[in-house]
Amino acid sequence: MRNMEIGNPAPDFTxxxxxxxxxxxxxxxxxxxxxxxxxKDDTPGCTKEAIGFTESAAEFEKLDVQIxxxxxxxxxxxxxxxxxxxxxxQLASDEDGATCEAFGVWVEKNMYGRxxxxxxxxxxLVDGEGIVRSIWKKVKVKDHVESVLAAATDL
Numbered sequence: 616m617r618n619m620e621i622g623n624p625a626p627d628f629t630x631x632x633x634x635x636x637x638x639x640x641x642x643x644x645x646x647x648x649x650x651x652x653x654x655k656d657d658t659p660g661c662t663k664e665a666i667g668f669t670e671s672a673a674e675f676e677k678l679d680v681q682i683x684x685x686x687x688x689x690x691x692x693x694x695x696x697x698x699x700x701x702x703x704x705q706l707a708s709d710e711d712g713a714t715c716e717a718f719g720v721w722v723e724k725n726m727y728g729r730x731x732x733x734x735x736x737x738x739x740l741v742d743g744e745g746i747v748r749s750i751w752k753k754v755k756v757k758d759h760v761e762s763v764l765a766a767a768t769d770l
Contacts (some may be wrong), residue, residue, distance in 0.1 A: 619719050621750055625650075625741045626717035630685065630707040633693035638683060638707055640745060647770055648681040649763055651738040651754075652720045656688045656696035656706075660736070660756050665696070667760035669703045680767045683707050685714060686734060740766050 619626075629639035651668065653661040668675075668682050675682055682704045688696070693706040707714075715721040715734055724733045736756075740749035740763060749766040751759065 619739065619747060619750060621747055623747050625739065625745050625747055626714075628714040628717060630709050630714055631690055632683070632708070633690050633697060633706045635705060638705065643681065643741075644745065645743050646681055647679055647743050647767065648683060648741050649675070649738060649767065650683050650685055650718070650741065651736075651763075652685045652715060652718065652734050653736055654734045655686060656692045657699065661686070662696075662700060664736070664754075664756045664759065665702050665704060665706075666700055667756065669701070671760050671764055672703045674764055675767060678764075678767050678770070680740075680770070681705070685709050687712060687715070738763055740770070742770055 625640055627640045629637055632638050653664055655661055665684055684704050685707045687709050690708050693708060697706060709715050712721055718739060720735045720737045721732060722735045724731055736754040738751040738754055739747055742748050748770060
């Protein structure tokens with residue numbers, strides 16, 4: 616499903632995580648969750664975003680919303696990233712890119728005239744029925760966590 620839209624069912628996925636073995640759409644059945652896709656562990660924007668979600672984790676928990684960060688980094692890299700920045704959010708590894716493809720965030724990027732494929736920073740808020748309720752594409756990290764939290768409050 617390349618073009619995710621609000622009101623669509625979330626695509627099926629299963630990914631390894633650094634804390635819970637694996638996470639899947641099925642394992643999250645009946646639960647609200649945020650999937651935030653980011654390009655790479657331990658880069659400035661990705662670190663700031665992960666720390667932002669970690670700092671707001673208790674607020675999301677009060678709303679019964681799980682937060683899962685997704686990149687193509689390995690579990691070993693996720694573990695180092697978590698330890699270095701004291702992260703509390705779950706990090707999922709989409710090494711084969713299937714989940715990125717399913718959510719339409721594996722895109723052509725362009726930096727200094729060089730074209731390459733990479734993960735577009737994007738966030739999806741999914742309700743307890745597995746329906747996508749909010750989508751943020753081409754995310755700018757500043758104030759992003761606050762926007763997601765406000766939308767989660769309205770679920």
